[in-house]
Amino acid sequence: MRQSAMFFRIHLRATALVAANLCIWGCSPGTAAAAPQLLEVDGVRISIEFADSDFTNGTAPLVAWISRSAGIVAAYYDRFPVKELRVRVSSQSGGGVRHGTTFGAQGAFIRITVGREVTAAELINDWVLVHEMTHLALPDVGPEHLWLSEGIAVYVEGVARVQVGNRSAAEVWTDEVRSMPRGLPQAGDAGLDHTHTWGRTYWGGALFCLLADIEIRRRTDNRAGLQTALRAIARASGGLLSDWPIERVFAVGDTAVGTTVLHDLYASAKDAPLQTDLSALWMSLGIEPEGDSAALRSDAPFAKIRDAIMRAPLDSTPREH
Numbered sequence: 001m002r003q004s005a006m007f008f009r010i011h012l013r014a015t016a017l018v019a020a021n022l023c024i025w026g027c028s029p030g031t032a033a034a035a036p037q038l039l040e041v042d043g044v045r046i047s048i049e050f051a052d053s054d055f056t057n058g059t060a061p062l063v064a065w066i067s068r069s070a071g072i073v074a075a076y077y078d079r080f081p082v083k084e085l086r087v088r089v090s091s092q093s094g095g096g097v098r099h100g101t102t103f104g105a106q107g108a109f110i111r112i113t114v115g116r117e118v119t120a121a122e123l124i125n126d127w128v129l130v131h132e133m134t135h136l137a138l139p140d141v142g143p144e145h146l147w148l149s150e151g152i153a154v155y156v157e158g159v160a161r162v163q164v165g166n167r168s169a170a171e172v173w174t175d176e177v178r179s180m181p182r183g184l185p186q187a188g189d190a191g192l193d194h195t196h197t198w199g200r201t202y203w204g205g206a207l208f209c210l211l212a213d214i215e216i217r218r219r220t221d222n223r224a225g226l227q228t229a230l231r232a233i234a235r236a237s238g239g240l241l242s243d244w245p246i247e248r249v250f251a252v253g254d255t256a257v258g259t260t261v262l263h264d265l266y267a268s269a270k271d272a273p274l275q276t277d278l279s280a281l282w283m284s285l286g287i288e289p290e291g292d293s294a295a296l297r298s299d300a301p302f303a304k305i306r307d308a309i310m311r312a313p314l315d316s317t318p319r320e321h
């Protein structure tokens with residue numbers, strides 16, 4: 001489940017202290033690790049270390065999943081955010097993809113835990129690794145702005161998978177209709193920079209991204225969106241390998257799309273509970289929840305914006321998936 005998996009995900013930065021802690025509960029110093037498998041995806045070197053290899057269906061489906069996930073993120077950003085990545089895979093009882101953690105300070109590194117009985121279908125439908133790889137595209141903006149890093153990862157994961165045909169747009173909009181209310185400010189909220197609850201961090205950050213995407217598209221007559229801004233930020237910064245003030249992140253993004261949307265939205269949301277009428281928002285986008293799915297209407301005022309969000313930008317490099 002998306003919610004419970006996210007709830008248990010621990011997002012840490014790779015400081016020496018953290019690295020030391022990780023080895024207390026995450027490494028198996030007594031076990032000789034198998035030689036890493038090397039992959040090249042979109043010109044990126046990915047080194048895969050299997051801390052455990054006792055998967056019922058072998059490790060080949062896991063290698064394919066890592067490659068596919070990297071391709072999804074590379075397509076969204078028009079190139080993978082880093083040149084080299086280490087992925088360490090551990091097993092756990094049961095099935096499915098469990099949780100991941102992404103580090104940047106000492107080279108791009110993702111630790112991910114997968115159920116021993118994971119199936120190929122579960123790996124095809126997995127969101128966790130795309131989420132983790134998306135973290136690689138944003139500089140480290142500090143713990144008080146974790147909402148931005150998690151919000152982008154939540155928001156981009158769905159859009160990126162739709163853009164390569166891994167999910168349908170209706171499914172992702174259904175998820176957003178169901179989950180965005182968790183990102184709304186509650187009583188006592190002091191703004192995104194000061195309210196570090198789970199809901200505000202993950203879905204408050206995702207709502208910030210959705211609002212920014214719509215507003216950039218509205219102001220540019222749909223010629224650019226948040227994706228263009230995020231590509232520029234990833235390219236200029238080198239992603240999670242660098243530390244940037246959040247203001248610089250937004251300045252680079254705003255410049256790329258020729259608006260001040262990110263700056264303005266951040267100014268409204270950082271120190272105060274920015275309220276959003278979600279029902280009105282879904283209506284303007286032409287998204288009508290229908291049971292477990294959503295109907296998409298073409299006659300809504302922002303229907304073209306809604307559809308453009310889920311389409312790869314025209315200047316994207318053609319890729320095979």
Ligand SMILES: [Zn+2]
Binds near residue numbers: 009011
């Ligand atoms: Zn995350």
